[in-house]
Amino acid sequence: MIHVSVGSPAGSYNVSSSSFYRYVVRLSDVGLPLRPAERDALALLGAIPDAAYEEERLFGPGWRVVPASSLEDWPVLEATPQRVRQALETAQRVLWEHAVPAGISVRELENIEAEIEIVYAVLARAEAAGYSVSISYAS
Numbered sequence: 505m506i507h508v509s510v511g512s513p514a515g516s517y518n519v520s521s522s523s524f525y526r527y528v529v530r531l532s533d534v535g536l537p538l539r540p541a542e543r544d545a546l547a548l549l550g551a552i553p554d555a556a557y558e559e560e561r562l563f564g565p566g567w568r569v570v571p572a573s574s575l576e577d578w579p580v581l582e583a584t585p586q587r588v589r590q591a592l593e594t595a596q597r598v599l600w601e602h603a604v605p606a607g608i609s610v611r612e613l614e615n616i617e618a619e620i621e622i623v624y625a626v627l628a629r630a631e632a633a634g635y636s637v638s639i640s641y642a643s
Contacts, residue, residue, distance in 0.1 A: 569582075
């Protein structure tokens with residue numbers, strides 16, 4: 505099982521859906537025909553580090569990967585709530601447009617939609633409080 509953690513000092517949520525990981529976090533790996541703007545938006549999601557990530561810093565427009573600062577720490581993707589929302593909205597649209605080629609079932613799509621709605625609430629709390637959000641995953 506894979507757990508994707510999204511959080512800020514204003515609140516957090518742990519997504520434990522393998523479909524969310526496969527079709528949202530790794531959507532750019534599915535091989536769908538993406539427009540350049542979609543590819544750019546989804547790059548943020550594809551850069552979410554796993555707990556064992558040991559590479560140098562990565563960054564893109566509105567986001568960066570912050571490496572672990574100690575052995576007790578995990579690397580995280582840090583971004584503005586607005587940037588994460590934009591990436592998730594793009595992922596939702598791409599999934600609805602390409603559900604059949606992506607191989608996603610209706611049940612999985614409904615599950616993903618429910619998880620994204622909860623993540624949107626976490627993002628709204630972070631945005632209202634003026635915080636950035638941190639995202640990582642562990643398997």
